[in-house]
Amino acid sequence: MLTQERRAQVADVTDLNQLKCELNALQAVDVGDCIVEMPPEQRAIAFRLLNKDHAIAVFEYLPPEVQEELINSLQDTQVCQIIEAMQPDARAELFDELPAGIVKRLVQQLSPAERQATATILGYAEGTAGRAMTTEYVRLREGLTVGEALSKIRLADGDKETIYYAYVTDNNRKLVRVVSLRQLLFSLPEARIRDIASSRVIKAYTEMPQEEAAQLMKRYDLIALPVVDREDRLVGIITIDDVVDILEEEATADIQKLAGVSGGDEAALSPPQVTIRKRLPWLLGNIGLYIGAASAIAPFQKVISLVPVLAVIMPILSNTSGNVAIQALSVTVRGLGVGEVTPKDTLKILRKEILAGLGTALALGLALGILSLIWSSQQEWWVALVAAMVMGINVFIAATLGTLLPMGLKRVNLDPALISGPLLTTMLDAVGFLTFLTLVSLALHMVGNG
Amino acid sequence: MLTQERRAQVADVTDLNQLKCELNALQAVDVGDCIVEMPPEQRAIAFRLLNKDHAIAVFEYLPPEVQEELINSLQDTQVCQIIEAMQPDARAELFDELPAGIVKRLVQQLSPAERQATATILGYAEGTAGRAMTTEYVRLREGLTVGEALSKIRLADGDKETIYYAYVTDNNRKLVRVVSLRQLLFSLPEARIRDIASSRVIKAYTEMPQEEAAQLMKRYDLIALPVVDREDRLVGIITIDDVVDILEEEATADIQKLAGVSGGDEAALSPPQVTIRKRLPWLLGNIGLYIGAASAIAPFQKVISLVPVLAVIMPILSNTSGNVAIQALSVTVRGLGVGEVTPKDTLKILRKEILAGLGTALALGLALGILSLIWSSQQEWWVALVAAMVMGINVFIAATLGTLLPMGLKRVNLDPALISGPLLTTMLDAVGFLTFLTLVSLALHMVGNG
Numbered sequence: 001m002l003t004q005e006r007r008a009q010v011a012d013v014t015d016l017n018q019l020k021c022e023l024n025a026l027q028a029v030d031v032g033d034c035i036v037e038m039p040p041e042q043r044a045i046a047f048r049l050l051n052k053d054h055a056i057a058v059f060e061y062l063p064p065e066v067q068e069e070l071i072n073s074l075q076d077t078q079v080c081q082i083i084e085a086m087q088p089d090a091r092a093e094l095f096d097e098l099p100a101g102i103v104k105r106l107v108q109q110l111s112p113a114e115r116q117a118t119a120t121i122l123g124y125a126e127g128t129a130g131r132a133m134t135t136e137y138v139r140l141r142e143g144l145t146v147g148e149a150l151s152k153i154r155l156a157d158g159d160k161e162t163i164y165y166a167y168v169t170d171n172n173r174k175l176v177r178v179v180s181l182r183q184l185l186f187s188l189p190e191a192r193i194r195d196i197a198s199s200r201v202i203k204a205y206t207e208m209p210q211e212e213a214a215q216l217m218k219r220y221d222l223i224a225l226p227v228v229d230r231e232d233r234l235v236g237i238i239t240i241d242d243v244v245d246i247l248e249e250e251a252t253a254d255i256q257k258l259a260g261v262s263g264g265d266e267a268a269l270s271p272p273q274v275t276i277r278k279r280l281p282w283l284l285g286n287i288g289l290y291i292g293a294a295s296a297i298a299p300f301q302k303v304i305s306l307v308p309v310l311a312v313i314m315p316i317l318s319n320t321s322g323n324v325a326i327q328a329l330s331v332t333v334r335g336l337g338v339g340e341v342t343p344k345d346t347l348k349i350l351r352k353e354i355l356a357g358l359g360t361a362l363a364l365g366l367a368l369g370i371l372s373l374i375w376s377s378q379q380e381w382w383v384a385l386v387a388a389m390v391m392g393i394n395v396f397i398a399a400t401l402g403t404l405l406p407m408g409l410k411r412v413n414l415d416p417a418l419i420s421g422p423l424l425t426t427m428l429d430a431v432g433f434l435t436f437l438t439l440v441s442l443a444l445h446m447v448g449n450g
Numbered sequence: 451m452l453t454q455e456r457r458a459q460v461a462d463v464t465d466l467n468q469l470k471c472e473l474n475a476l477q478a479v480d481v482g483d484c485i486v487e488m489p490p491e492q493r494a495i496a497f498r499l500l501n502k503d504h505a506i507a508v509f510e511y512l513p514p515e516v517q518e519e520l521i522n523s524l525q526d527t528q529v530c531q532i533i534e535a536m537q538p539d540a541r542a543e544l545f546d547e548l549p550a551g552i553v554k555r556l557v558q559q560l561s562p563a564e565r566q567a568t569a570t571i572l573g574y575a576e577g578t579a580g581r582a583m584t585t586e587y588v589r590l591r592e593g594l595t596v597g598e599a600l601s602k603i604r605l606a607d608g609d610k611e612t613i614y615y616a617y618v619t620d621n622n623r624k625l626v627r628v629v630s631l632r633q634l635l636f637s638l639p640e641a642r643i644r645d646i647a648s649s650r651v652i653k654a655y656t657e658m659p660q661e662e663a664a665q666l667m668k669r670y671d672l673i674a675l676p677v678v679d680r681e682d683r684l685v686g687i688i689t690i691d692d693v694v695d696i697l698e699e700e701a702t703a704d705i706q707k708l709a710g711v712s713g714g715d716e717a718a719l720s721p722p723q724v725t726i727r728k729r730l731p732w733l734l735g736n737i738g739l740y741i742g743a744a745s746a747i748a749p750f751q752k753v754i755s756l757v758p759v760l761a762v763i764m765p766i767l768s769n770t771s772g773n774v775a776i777q778a779l780s781v782t783v784r785g786l787g788v789g790e791v792t793p794k795d796t797l798k799i800l801r802k803e804i805l806a807g808l809g810t811a812l813a814l815g816l817a818l819g820i821l822s823l824i825w826s827s828q829q830e831w832w833v834a835l836v837a838a839m840v841m842g843i844n845v846f847i848a849a850t851l852g853t854l855l856p857m858g859l860k861r862v863n864l865d866p867a868l869i870s871g872p873l874l875t876t877m878l879d880a881v882g883f884l885t886f887l888t889l890v891s892l893a894l895h896m897v898g899n900g
Contacts, residue, residue, distance in 0.1 A: 025650070164632075218694050219479055240690050247694065251698070251702075256781060258780070259781075268799060269799065279774075279777050283770065284813065286769075287770055290765075301762070304758040308754040308755040312745075313744075315744055322872070327710055327711050327729050332718055334705045345719065356723075363734065364734070371741060421776065
């Protein structure tokens, strides 16, 4: 892997012959990184130094804004060659980002087959298996022999994204069997495909969310997954390199959404204005909501001035039940994300969280009770009792909601990570403060101090 | 994919002939799930119904406790067959979990070659590339022709985990080239391996953390990665199916550690006692630490009884700067996790966070200032001013620490996710409460109320 220093070094080479040597000796993804490091006016120059096949591979690794820049500064014929040679899924991704005018012009220059492939993929909604697939795969008829199949694969190569699986379709293009290149190589040339190909085909549907397709490939250890339409006709395949990216993006989105970064797709190196746009609206919204939670305290100002130790205890109450909620939430959201649990398991998980929650509530309630006893004056021993009780109740509610809310969202087909940790914390604080201060007020009256 | 209902259905079949048919028609991973669903006493019975090759595949998918159960209840010869046929990496994983006595017995019954392979893998520390690799790969000499190489691959199959890449070594077993099965198929049989294999080999070192090896495969879109020792000798390969699991586990660990679940490996369906063990120690530790933060409030009880609106403002201060910290932390930890940033980028990221932090601090400080003005009585307008100021400072510190702390941990080769969100929040609260109440006390004196 190319270090940051090495990338900067290559990006700084000014002698074009040397640059050409250096770039063509690197892996495509590394060349992409070097080009990104360069000042914009040099990018097209560097790109023109690449051998043709290498240039096409490098182009697929560039970020959309640099791709657009190159499209604008390279010659039309060169642009056409690259766009024509791109994998249909990478091309669809690029077209998604480009201005409509440029896309129209580029589409017109595509060959009919490639134009059709791109249109097919762009016809499916973003985030679906149909959008993530490529249309370049190996298709075989059942009647072929292994020898014929191997010859077909050898002739077809080049533009196929993977040749390690071939898919067998019937006369209506319906997907019926799958055979691996490994199986083909280890069979006799005269064997029939229908006899060696397996009819146990794991497949995705075009409208399936791409994460679900990715989870299927993970579960069954596949390096390519066929995608079929509603009539079970084969329309494309998803390859493992895309799946790795999909799974990583999903995990990033879960982490960031749990933390309240909107959209869940901030890059660590995004410019400050993007960072503010991704984080501030949510923070302001949350402060808005938190008025609700904190307003619960406002009417009790008199109680607080009588028993100021409450101001010491309340943050502990809020902090601890917040932590419990975030733990439960994170475990549940991730469990749903990797398909380890489904909404069907709600009862099972709820039972577990109730038991674990009770244990945790008891331990933490006791801890806070003892702490409050130390902090309060002797006359205020009852504050410790109330604090311990409310802590227990709140921790229990926190564990339960942290589990139930994401399960519920998933059940109605919403994103479980919509409930961010801090949002849940705010809700818990509102309830916690109100219960605590109300109980304290009641106790004050009973003790006769009120 | 098998639904939970379908699994339960298969697990409930009592007629052995029917069960045999059902199980042998399923994918290995699905059979594994069905067996897990069964009551323990039926598992061995069901397992014995599987065809031999299927049984070996199914066994690799079972959780360690069920594997151990089967080892104890199956006949010794059958156990030996299975253990002998397992992939060395899966076998090493199993041996890691089994009691030493059983491992010793099983190792003695392995063939010398398999025993050697297992010993090699177990010789590397957990979590390294060496431990995650398998020793079954295709190795070629440079002098072979393509035709000879293909024959060698055909003869060797069966026990090789992947045949889609072959690795070329020199006389000292040093890894010098790599060639894909695709390249072999599309070359003339009489071509020499040395002429078609690429010398640009992406490789991992045995002691490299497994996540780094996984990130390499992700970056270069590989389906297998060679692993070499310090002398550059080829010792194994890591395959893409393992990488997908490694990346998913790392993401889960990051999510859970950020939320303060110790070890970061709680399963959503773990029993309650595991949940309590994974969560409670950290919660109790955090309450312990939070004594520090809340103690900062205790000496100010008199101030609070004079200005009880402080008890309304403090939770908002704490909540908001906590949120800012968790956002920055999550983006940074994830950025480090996927290799998007490295400690080298600290300055770049710090600049970004300072700018974004200033913007956020300004907006949130203003928001809290206005809120406090509304809540406080007219004589307490200065409380709003202090609140706004402290909020600004605290938010700024939160954004900076949320970025710097994980970068710093990574720089000294510790896990950046060691700084969980709540831990950082506790630190921020201690500083925030102290600054706020100190400034309020000073202002009280100045305004002449003190």
